[in-house]
Amino acid sequence: MTGIEYDDFLDRTYDPAATELVCTFRIEPAEEMTIEAAASRVASESSNGTWATLHVDESELTHLGAVACEIDESENEITVAYPADLFEAGSMPQILSCIAGNIMGMKAVESIRLEDCEWPESIVSGFPGPQFGTGVAREKLDAGDRPILATVPKPKVGLSTAAHARVGEEAWRGGVDLLKDDENLTDQDFNPFEDRLAESLAARDRVEEDVGERKDYLVNVTGETTEMLERVDLVAEHGGGFVMVDVITCGWAAVQSVRERCADHGLAIHAHRAMHAAFDRLDHHGVSMRVLAQIARLCGVDHIHTGTAGLGKLANEDTPGINDWLHGDCQGLKPVLPVASGGLHPGVVDRLIDALGTDICIQAGGGIHGHPDGTHAGAKALRQSVDASLDGVPLDEYAQEHAELATALDKWGAETPR
Ligand SMILES: O=C(O)[C@@](O)(COP(=O)(O)O)[C@H](O)[C@H](O)COP(=O)(O)O
Numbered sequence: 001m002t003g004i005e006y007d008d009f010l011d012r013t014y015d016p017a018a019t020e021l022v023c024t025f026r027i028e029p030a031e032e033m034t035i036e037a038a039a040s041r042v043a044s045e046s047s048n049g050t051w052a053t054l055h056v057d058e059s060e061l062t063h064l065g066a067v068a069c070e071i072d073e074s075e076n077e078i079t080v081a082y083p084a085d086l087f088e089a090g091s092m093p094q095i096l097s098c099i100a101g102n103i104m105g106m107k108a109v110e111s112i113r114l115e116d117c118e119w120p121e122s123i124v125s126g127f128p129g130p131q132f133g134t135g136v137a138r139e140k141l142d143a144g145d146r147p148i149l150a151t152v153p154k155p156k157v158g159l160s161t162a163a164h165a166r167v168g169e170e171a172w173r174g175g176v177d178l179l180k181d182d183e184n185l186t187d188q189d190f191n192p193f194e195d196r197l198a199e200s201l202a203a204r205d206r207v208e209e210d211v212g213e214r215k216d217y218l219v220n221v222t223g224e225t226t227e228m229l230e231r232v233d234l235v236a237e238h239g240g241g242f243v244m245v246d247v248i249t250c251g252w253a254a255v256q257s258v259r260e261r262c263a264d265h266g267l268a269i270h271a272h273r274a275m276h277a278a279f280d281r282l283d284h285h286g287v288s289m290r291v292l293a294q295i296a297r298l299c300g301v302d303h304i305h306t307g308t309a310g311l312g313k314l315a316n317e318d319t320p321g322i323n324d325w326l327h328g329d330c331q332g333l334k335p336v337l338p339v340a341s342g343g344l345h346p347g348v349v350d351r352l353i354d355a356l357g358t359d360i361c362i363q364a365g366g367g368i369h370g371h372p373d374g375t376h377a378g379a380k381a382l383r384q385s386v387d388a389s390l391d392g393v394p395l396d397e398y399a400q401e402h403a404e405l406a407t408a409l410d411k412w413g414a415e416t417p418r
């Protein structure tokens, strides 16, 4: 018989094996609890332990206990190594039920935040990763080395199908690459999914014919899982190249199912992260956006929103660091295209590109449709601001020859909206 208790899950001399998933947590131990004691409880409760000492027959047990192997008292950071056999290959919900499950509510800690993960090949090999990733710029669009431009018609919901498609046509003709649905636009009566899909793609085809540049539509398929898969099939039937999914509100199981179906049709996945801030807004509790982005890459999205490096209207964390991870190597998975969105307009594009580079997607809704001369001029102004930045010409100088940009700068200057 062997006894299993909290202390078995703590070993500061332990060196994680290359096959293990290594997670970093920031924890605030409960009052009168040492960080070591708290760390052992995190490792135990997120793997195979519990509060009582267990007595188990060795011959009936597979050892799957995690080990709290590093503690940085100065940062309240602990590192926990998890054996690969603890996890079901290819199941993100099961992995999260371990590393972000009950421990988030334990009394042993005042707060706990999953900050980062090192994903071993043994786990990554169970996931597909992106089908296209940053390659969409060339494989599905004609953006080459410049940022891909996207726009969400505004107001975000309420426009009729005809108005939605018209706004898309004007924005595409103005130089935008992708029309995008808003996170809360799905299949409502004022703008039904299939009508919107058909009319928007018809507009796309007209524009492509006229301007000779490939365009596409990030149509939001978010819904009940079976319904979502049927919507994915509809997108393929109508000749779309992309789908959009609210990955946090749908859940990773649904994302994995959509990824499989998209592989059948060669569709790219745009991940919107609505509700992410419920997990990552507090810097001492929850799950970091860095980890959410990592999960999304393994599950196979091609694009994901990661913030605006502080230049937009929404609070976000460490966009450059997250983008570096999405662009970097992860056991051979394709890189994911980061999406900068939220309060962006032509007047901030130069600093945005300085901060995040060009291998990104820039989404502007209000920053295009709020242009004094309308959507077409707004789209032209955004494209002009990118051209100026890539040519290294100051925006106000470029605006002297480009009226749409001049009007945008007059309206918004270089301000960040609140
Ligand atoms: O509804 C909105 O606010 C947006 O459509 C932006 O609109 P605007 O361009 O008009 O601001 C996006 O959903 C946010 O950017 C998402 O946030 P994030 O990218 O941080 O996930």
Ligand SMILES: [Mg+2]
Pocket (backbone or CB within 6 Å): 152, 156, 182, 183
């Ligand atoms: Mg939105």
